[in-house]
Amino acid sequence: MSEPRLTNPAAYLQRLGFEAPPAPTLETLRLLQLRHTGAFAFENLTTLAGEPVRIDLASIEQKVLRDRRGGYCYELNHLFLALLQALGFDARGISGRVVMGQPEGAWTARTHRLSLVTLDGVRYITDVGFGGMVPTAPLLLDSLDEQLTPHEPYRIEQHADGYTLRAKVANEWRPMYIFDLQRQEDIDYTVGNWYVSTHPESSFVKQLMVARTGEGWRRTLNNGSFAIHHMGQDSERRQVADVEALIGVLQSEFDIRVPTDPTLMRTLERLITPQ
Structure with a gap:
């Protein structure tokens, strides 16, 4: 059974600034990853609306490319992998365990999707979700060195169970996620996505999380707390007062076409109202 293919890769590439399909090179991969994290926001509005998050390729294309939404790892990295494969990259999906914000040594559920790309025998991980x-750049897998990106430096530690990705934040190497190269099938992603989008203890059903990158900055929105993090400078922060203002931030700062769903509106109002 053949893998599903993108229905309109040309329109997808145009959103990323390419008028013609680029060659499958490291420079192309770098440009694609950087532009993707700027063009398509990370967001979890669907889970907050109480709707199922569909992770088949056709549904993701409709949501992200035509409905002008964002998504999370099971959507964005699936879409991105399909693009890489369409361009001729040697790429496949892998998975990991998010440990950002957890105590050192924590071992969490396998709920993150990313991709492994091999170029001329050299292996990289790529992640847009x-x-x-x-x-915001592909990272060499088989290197212990600090790796610079257009944003923070990262490094990959190797250990008996796989790898740990760390980012340098405030001069501290903080763990982001643990991952390995185990083969993944659609059912593995279906199980992880089901947990992330429906389990009552999942942060994706309990809070609004939105993010987008740009040149020298990251924008984040956590419930009503909006921040612009400038690389090497202080962050700008402000509280969003009401749902109307929140929708304005989602549209203007994250380029998200917000669905007019009554359940979503009620949930957003509850999340930004001080308890």
């Missing part, structure tokens, strides 16, 4: 700390 990791929220406010998404790497």
